Amino acid sequence: MRGRTVPKTLAEKVYEAHVVRSTAGEPDLLYIDLHLVHEVTSPQAFDGLRSAGRTVRRPDLTMATEDHNVPTLDILSPIADPVSRAQIEALRSNAAEFGIRLAPMGDRDQGIVHVIGPQLGLTQPGMTIVCGDSHTSTHGAFGALAFGIGTSEVEHVLATQTLPQYAPKQMAVTVEGELPAGVSSKDVILAVIAEIGTNGAQGHVIEYRGSAIEALSMEARMTICNMSIEAGAKAGLIAPDRTTFDFLQGRPHAPQGADWDAAVEHWQTLRTDEGAVFDREVVLDASTLTPFVTWGTNPGQGLPIDGIVPDPADFADEGERRAAEQALAYMGLEPGTPLREIEVDTVFLGSCTNGRIEDLRIAAELLRGKRIDADTRMLVVPGSVGVKAQAEAEGLDRVFLDAGAEWRGAGCSMCLGMNPDQLKPGERSASTSNRNFQGRQGKGGRTHLVSPSVAAATALTGKLTAPADLTPAAPAVV
Amino acid sequence: MDAFTTHTGTAAPLRRSNVDTDQIIPAEYLKRITRTGFADGLFKAWRTNEPDFVLNQPQYADASVLVAGPDFGTGSSREHAVWALKDGGFRVVISSRFADIFRNNSTKDGLLTVVLPQADVEALWARIEADPATPVTVDLQAKLVSYADVTVPFDVDDYTRWRLLEGLDDVGLTERNLDDIAAFEATRPAWLPTALPAI
Ligand code: SF4
Numbered sequence: 053m054r055g056r057t058v059p060k061t062l063a064e065k066v067y068e069a070h071v072v073r074s075t076a077g078e079p080d081l082l083y084i085d086l087h088l089v090h091e092v093t094s095p096q097a098f099d100g101l102r103s104a105g106r107t108v109r110r111p112d113l114t115m116a117t118e119d120h121n122v123p124t125l126d127i128l129s130p131i132a133d134p135v136s137r138a139q140i141e142a143l144r145s146n147a148a149e150f151g152i153r154l155a156p157m158g159d160r161d162q163g164i165v166h167v168i169g170p171q172l173g174l175t176q177p178g179m180t181i182v183c184g185d186s187h188t189s190t191h192g193a194f195g196a197l198a199f200g201i202g203t204s205e206v207e208h209v210l211a212t213q214t215l216p217q218y219a220p221k222q223m224a225v226t227v228e229g230e231l232p233a234g235v236s237s238k239d240v241i242l243a244v245i246a247e248i249g250t251n252g253a254q255g256h257v258i259e260y261r262g263s264a265i266e267a268l269s270m271e272a273r274m275t276i277c278n279m280s281i282e283a284g285a286k287a288g289l290i291a292p293d294r295t296t297f298d299f300l301q302g303r304p305h306a307p308q309g310a311d312w313d314a315a316v317e318h319w320q321t322l323r324t325d326e327g328a329v330f331d332r333e334v335v336l337d338a339s340t341l342t343p344f345v346t347w348g349t350n351p352g353q354g355l356p357i358d359g360i361v362p363d364p365a366d367f368a369d370e371g372e373r374r375a376a377e378q379a380l381a382y383m384g385l386e387p388g389t390p391l392r393e394i395e396v397d398t399v400f401l402g403s404c405t406n407g408r409i410e411d412l413r414i415a416a417e418l419l420r421g422k423r424i425d426a427d428t429r430m431l432v433v434p435g436s437v438g439v440k441a442q443a444e445a446e447g448l449d450r451v452f453l454d455a456g457a458e459w460r461g462a463g464c465s466m467c468l469g470m471n472p473d474q475l476k477p478g479e480r481s482a483s484t485s486n487r488n489f490q491g492r493q494g495k496g497g498r499t500h501l502v503s504p505s506v507a508a509a510t511a512l513t514g515k516l517t518a519p520a521d522l523t524p525a526a527p528a529v530v
Numbered sequence: 531m532d533a534f535t536t537h538t539g540t541a542a543p544l545r546r547s548n549v550d551t552d553q554i555i556p557a558e559y560l561k562r563i564t565r566t567g568f569a570d571g572l573f574k575a576w577r578t579n580e581p582d583f584v585l586n587q588p589q590y591a592d593a594s595v596l597v598a599g600p601d602f603g604t605g606s607s608r609e610h611a612v613w614a615l616k617d618g619g620f621r622v623v624i625s626s627r628f629a630d631i632f633r634n635n636s637t638k639d640g641l642l643t644v645v646l647p648q649a650d651v652e653a654l655w656a657r658i659e660a661d662p663a664t665p666v667t668v669d670l671q672a673k674l675v676s677y678a679d680v681t682v683p684f685d686v687d688d689y690t691r692w693r694l695l696e697g698l699d700d701v702g703l704t705e706r707n708l709d710d711i712a713a714f715e716a717t718r719p720a721w722l723p724t725a726l727p728a729i
Contacts, residue, residue, distance in 0.1 A: 072714040073707050078689050081707060083714050085722060093608065095563035106701070109711075115725035121561065135561040142563045153725045161728070174723050186607040186631060200631055202609035203565075204638035204700070212704045214711055218687075250548055251601045251627055284604065286630055304729040311721035318719070350548045350604070371547045371599060378546070468557045468606075489552040489605060491575050 059325035061222045062291050063257040066197040066322070070180045072214055079216035085179040087209045088165045089116040089152065091143040092470070093184030097207035098146040110213045111151040115174060116143060118157050119164045120470045124433050124460035127157050136470065150210075163436020163462045166190040166404035170274065171438050173303025177292035177319040182209055187404050187486065189280040192289035193273035194296055195322045197257070199287040220286045223256035224330040227264040229338035234519040236414070237272035238406060238484070238503035240264070240336070241279040242344035242354045248334060250352040253285035256332060259324060260290050264338035270299040271410035278405045279486050282351040291323045343518040345391055346488045346501040348379035353488075354501065355391065357518050363387035382490050383498050384478070391516050394500065398481040399430040399457075399511040400493070401504060403467040406484035407435025409442050411504040416448040418508035418519055419455040425514030430457035430507075431473060433465040457511065469494045482510040532640035533697030536669040537621045539594030540662060541677075542584050543655040549598055550605035551632060555614040568614035585618075589662035597654050598625045603632025603643075612639045622668045624675065626651050637690050640697065644668060644675060644684045653680065670694060 060068070073081040087110075094116070101107070108114060121136040131137040140157070147154035155161035161168055166187055169175040177195035182188060184206040191198035205215055225244055245252070258280050265273070273290050280288025297316055300306045307315040346354040347361050353376070355362070364376035364387070380387065385394070401407075401415050412434065424430050432452045434440035440462050443449055449459045466473040467485040475481055475497025484507050488499040500516060509517040559571035576583045584590055596615065602625040603611060612635045615623065621641065626648040628636075636643045646654070657678060658664055666677040670691060675682045693700070704711075 073710045081704060081710070083711070083718075085718075086725075092560050096565045096609075099563075099565070100701075104701070112724040112726040120557075133561075139561050139563055153728055172729075174725060176723060179722070184607060186605065200607040202607050202612075202631060202635035202638065204609060204635065208701050208704065211701045212708075212711060213715075214704060216700060216704065250604055251629075254627065255630060281605075281631075284601075284629060305723040305725070307721040307723075314719070315721045350550065374545070375547050468552075470557045470561065487550075487552070487605060489550045491556055492552050495556075495575065 059327040061324045061328045061330065062195060062259055062322055063197060063220070063222060063287070063289060066178055066180065067219055069178070079218050081214050082180060082217040083214055084182050084209050085113060086169070086174055086181045087114045088169055088181065088183035088188070089114060089206070090119050090165050090183070090185065091139045092120045093203050094146065094206055095139065095142045096203050097210060098150065100207040101150070101210055106211045108150040108152060108210045113213060114152045114210070116147050116152050116154040117162055117165050117168055118143060118155070120464045120468065122157050122461070122463035123471050124463055124465050124473055127461040160437055163438060164404045164407060164464055166278065167407060167435035167439065170194065170270070171303070171436055173300055173306035176300060176306070176315070177296060178322050182215065186281045187278050189285065189288045190274050190278040190404055192277040192280065192287050193270060195289055195292035195319070197287055197289065200281065221256040221331040223253050223258045223285070223332040225258050225260050225334045225336070226262040227260065227336045227338050228262040229264055230267070231264055231338045231341060234505055235341050235343060236503045236505060237268055237275045239341055239344040240338070241276045242346065242351065242501060243336065243341055244334065245279065245283045245352050246344070246354045248283055250282060250350050251284040253280065253283040256285055258283070258285045258288040260288060265290060266293065269410055270295060271408045274408065275405055279351065282486060292319045343503060343506050345506065345516055347383065347385060347391065348376065349382055349488055349490050351486065351488060351501060353379055357391050357506065357516060359391050361385045361387050361389040361391065392521070394516045395480070395514055396428060396482045396500065396510060396516065397479045398475060399428060399507050400433070400466040400481055400483040400485065401430065401507050402433030402435065402465055403485035404435060405486045406504050407433060407439065409439050411484065412439070412443050412448050415504045415508035416451040418505060418522070419457070419511070420451050422455055422512055424456045424511040428511055428514045430511040431460060431466060432457050433460045434462045436462045466493050468492060482507050482516060531638065531697050531699050534621070534640050534642050534670055534694045536667065536671060537594065537642070538665050538667040539621065540592060540664065541595035541597050541654065541658045541666045542590040542593035543658050544584055544596055544598040545655060547599035548601045548604055551603055551608050551611040552605055554603070554611040555608065560608055560610055565613055566617060568610055569617035572614040572618040592619070594619050595622045595624065595666045595668065596620050597651060597658065598623060600625060600627045600648060602628050604629040607631045609635040609639070612636050612641050616641055624651060624654065637694065638700065640694060642668060642670060642694065646675065646682055646684055650682050
């Protein structure tokens with residue numbers, strides 16, 4: 053007689069399907085279906101291979117791109133910064149030497165590593181995906197188990213296509229109901245992180261579920277999964293459904309014909325079983341959410357835009373109080389200041405969190421026919437060359453330029469300021485990226501994390517602004 | 531990888547929570563393509579902007595054990611954070627909670643991350659602030675942190691401990707299982723994507 057099967061979560065199913073070897077007292081050996089590589093975290097890994105006389109086991113399951121260092125202006129000239137240039141050149145010679153496909157600057161497939169995987173259809177449900185980058189969790193939006201790794205692990209995957217792993221714990225974040233107009237998936241994830249803290253999901257894979265999640269587009273799902281790491285999670289994922297399949301169909305590396313049918317049949321099994329047990333569960337009511345902005349220097353220090361800068365004295369926990377004091381000193385903010393009164397110098401629309409076509413469309417809709425605030429600069433950086441081309445085909449570049457924003461080439465740009473796009477000391481930004489750490493966008497720069505629609509509204513007024521604050525009433529955005 | 535068995539040195543109290551890897555080593559240093567030479571970037575902004583930052587104080591200049599607040603190493607996956615701490619003379623970081631990727635990276639480079647309850651961290655802070663010359667011993671064999679007359683046990687999984695004690699490199703260990711990897715590869719569905727050839 054067959055025993056009853058234990059109900060499993062989606063993440064457990066994907067994990068178990070990739071265990072190459074499992075031995076008591078040792079980590080499991082997990083097979084990796086796709087390894088994404090960029091210039092910053094890979095040079096030392098390739099050096100390690102070379103000095104040990106090793107090769108790349110599966111160049112065909114490896115894809116490299118240039119993103120973190122790339123200038124967003126004048127991209128076809130050699131990079132001016134010699135150190136950045138050397139790093140890009142190292143990637144080019146490593147890719148050539150080890151037979152890895154590379155999308156270099158100027159290539160139609162170049163872009164932020166987490167934007168191009170889905171765009172090319174390389175990211176598919178049920179896969180294991182790693183990259184030497186913490187925001188690899190983005191790919192979980194397709195129902196893949198995707199997580200960031202360090203350079204030693206990059207070397208390990210290059211050499212063996214596997215990683216030693218321990219099974220992660222399971223967490224569910226359920227968002228039911230309908231998001232109000234002007235509230236986006238960025239607001240959802242900022243609210244989740246503020247609720248559970250930057251360590252709330254440590255050691256866990258988060259599965260996002262519920263009617264509000266199911267209603268989201270793939271772009272919006274990627275935004276949520278992207279920031280799982282900001283809650284300390286190992287990964288974040290969403291069960292694949294019709295929205296996922298429709299997004300993938302016809303993409304360059306998506307299966308075709310009979311393969312497509314076989315793949316979809318398998319993908320439809322990728323759901324958490326009824327009765328599966330999560331180690332932790334969080335439930336949110338979508339209808340109560342509002343645009344969310346951060347006031348501090350970690351992504352958990354955020355509030356609804358209706359709020360005021362908190363008073364550190366109000367934090368009961370001593371550690372949190374000290375963290376709030378340090379954050380406010382760095383951010384140059386006074387307790388009690390309404391968040392809507394905070395003036396910004398720069399608005400950054402882009403990054404692997406919010407640099408996809410839907411993000412640009414949402415922002416452009418709010419800017420169409422208007423001019424941004426005279427004292428505010430706005431940088432629009434598409435997440436990939438593909439996103440840039442699509443936006444230009446739709447005329448969005450004109451909308452941004454006519455509004456007074458700058459339209460740039462594709463890359464990470466001001467998300468981390470490894471290229472010339474940086475804040476100056478004391479400058480303040482509203483940024484659609486994922487980290488408001490001290491100095492993240494340039495030495496002494498101050499970052500408020502926002503959604504694309506808040507970014508656009510803020511660019512128009514020069515102060516943190518919700519789209520609904522604009523007069524005449526802004527068109528409804530999702 | 532450098533083996534880690536036991537280490538004795540002085541300790542520096544870093545009374546901050548959520549120390550992210552952008553603070554440990556800022557992005558501008560990540561352009562380097564070597565695995566060493568990151569000491570000058572370690573905690574660069576705090577060292578530059580805060581004259582009384584703990585690592586600017588002469589009594590902690592030679593510390594090799596960093597005792598930090600909760601959630602150390604959040605943020606970016608940059609292993610450069612581990613390299614910078616090692617280049618800066620640290621062999622051990624103690625905290626009540628570490629971010630997963632940082633902790634994982636540390637085990638690949640022989641930097642020992644020790645999780646102690648926050649109350650034990652506070653006690654250690656108090657001691658090393660009162661007497662910065664206090665030697666702190668971290669014994670991986672016995673899984674004990676000891677200083678003055680205090681001894682605190684810590685937990686580490688047996689496999690990681692064995693690897694660190696032996697200084698073993700993961701790739702070499704995995705290569706013993708190449709047959710299993712090849713057998714697994716033979717079962718992968720044909721429709722799974724490949725990056726090559728480019729389409
Ligand atoms: S856009 Fe920002 S977060 Fe995303 S990969 Fe680039 S640097 Fe990292």
